[in-house]
Amino acid sequence: MLPERLVVICDIDGVLADFYTSFSTLANDLYGTPIFSHEECLERSPLKRLLSSKQYTSLWRYIDTHQEWWLTLPRLPSITDNDACRFRHSLQRHSWHFVTSRTGDRVIYYTCLWLYQQFGIVLPHIILAKEKGVVAARFQADVAIDDTVEILEQYATDAPSTVRYVMHAPYNQVGRPSGTSEVRTLSEFLDALT
Ligand SMILES: [Mg+2]
Numbered sequence: 001m002l003p004e005r006l007v008v009i010c011d012i013d014g015v016l017a018d019f020y021t022s023f024s025t026l027a028n029d030l031y032g033t034p035i036f037s038h039e040e041c042l043e044r045s046p047l048k049r050l051l052s053s054k055q056y057t058s059l060w061r062y063i064d065t066h067q068e069w070w071l072t073l074p075r076l077p078s079i080t081d082n083d084a085c086r087f088r089h090s091l092q093r094h095s096w097h098f099v100t101s102r103t104g105d106r107v108i109y110y111t112c113l114w115l116y117q118q119f120g121i122v123l124p125h126i127i128l129a130k131e132k133g134v135v136a137a138r139f140q141a142d143v144a145i146d147d148t149v150e151i152l153e154q155y156a157t158d159a160p161s162t163v164r165y166v167m168h169a170p171y172n173q174v175g176r177p178s179g180t181s182e183v184r185t186l187s188e189f190l191d192a193l194t
Pocket residue numbers: 011012013014015146147148
């Protein structure tokens with residue numbers, strides 16, 4: 001049975017933000033590769049296959065030097081304004097930590113601004129980390145949600161008592177650790193917390 005006030009660890013890209021639409025649009029501008037959305041993404045890093053390693057590195061270097069690019073990410077299309085409102089209320093009720101593997105010296109600022117612009121969230125707690133399982137263990141998280149199979153494995157290994165959710169995506173259908181529950185929308189995830 002979950003406690004009344006939950007400690008929630010929430011990923012951003014692929015859970016709240018449609019990373020792939022903006023990422024592939026940028027690659028299209030620079031290299032002419034196809035644009036695809038979150039829902040069209042059958043593998044986790046398709047641009048790694050479509051671009052040379054030099055181009056792929058340059059793409060990330062561009063983002064590192066234009067960190068305001070993070071503001072161009074749309075919300076996942078399934079997220080409605082009503083969901084955004086429910087989300088803000090949930091932040092008052094539960095203890096949310098946004099954990100992301102984004103990098104850059106100003107990326108916390110832009111992520112903070114993005115959460116405000118997209119959801120009206122003020123002063124979110126953002127943690128930059130690649131070892132998300134360690135963060136979940138440190139915060140004794142009750143619940144964690146992510147879209148990446150490798151991260152779900154980290155949660156299963158490093159924070160086994162944290163209840164795991166995966167945000168549905170074509171690229172995360174295989175290899176999920178057992179005991180992971182799937183949600184198809186933010187709304188479904190918020191339902192699971194109430
Ligand atoms: Mg993600």
